[in-house]
Amino acid sequence: MATFGYAQLPVPGGGDAPTTPGDLAELATAIDPHLWQHATNKADRDSRFAAAPIHTVVTANDGSVWVKTSSSNVWATIWEPIPAWQPISLASGIGQSTDVVPAVRVIDNRVHVLGAVNKNDGSNFSGDAIKLATVPASCIPPQLRRYPGSCSLAGDTTDSACRIEIAGQTSASPGDVVVYYQAPGGTPWIDLTGSYWMDGLLA
Structure with missing residues (x-):
């Protein structure tokens, strides 16, 4: 199975037909960390994505964007709305x-x-x-x-x-x-x- 792009995504070819379902699952698993994930707020982010890999990007409905910066639950804030007083x-x-x-x-x-x-x-x-x-x-x-x-x-x-x-x-x-x-x-x-x-x- 060949890999493509900077993310080295595994893409099944014609000769991989007998194992296509498993290959597609492997492709989906490889793509998932590169998708922008969604959370309700910081607490939801920290709970649901605590085990996510470094570089995971999470957004919230208020427009907040965070990037995970370590294997532990540490995030860099790209943007957040200014909170109320x-x-x-x-x-x-x-x-x-x-x-x-x-x-x-x-x-x-x-x-x-x-x-x-x-x-x-x-x-x-x-x-x-x-x-x-x-x-x-x-x-x-x-x-x-x-x-x-x-x-x-x-x-x-x-x-x-x-x-x-x-x-x-x-x-x-x-x-x-x-x-x-x-x-x-x-x-x-x-x-x-x-x-x-x-x-x-x-x-």
Whole structure:
């Protein structure tokens, strides 16, 4: 039986007539890994194609396209629609300070945060580890993440930057968003806008 093309597909010839059914099954088996497979979503993809060979391509109804990059269940994203924003649960005593609702969304392995907050009692943020919010479970990083946040220059303060932390999965309060602002006078609002990585090994 001859083989053809870059995929070396086995194609039965005239002399293979007695074994044609088996040969056609062999051809179908050889073609199958080169077809674009279809899944409902990532969970369906990971479940149904966990044992598929490397280079398998899977698409979803929303247009997502993934290529398997290893013999384990690891996939490269060729394209996915940008997900919708998810609301953040604000901590007690914390309110939304603009018309932008504090929210998060995950694109690939990076979480993007949006929105600003203030204190409901009108006092300033000042000091260490003030809890602002909690991110959804899907946005909790494996380890502590930090990024710089901006804040108001109103009043006596002269420092427009703060440190924002997202507690990791091993924390006593996973997903908590806390701010550190130590400049004299404090600041009336904190801008949460920033991003952090989701991938990384557990400590």
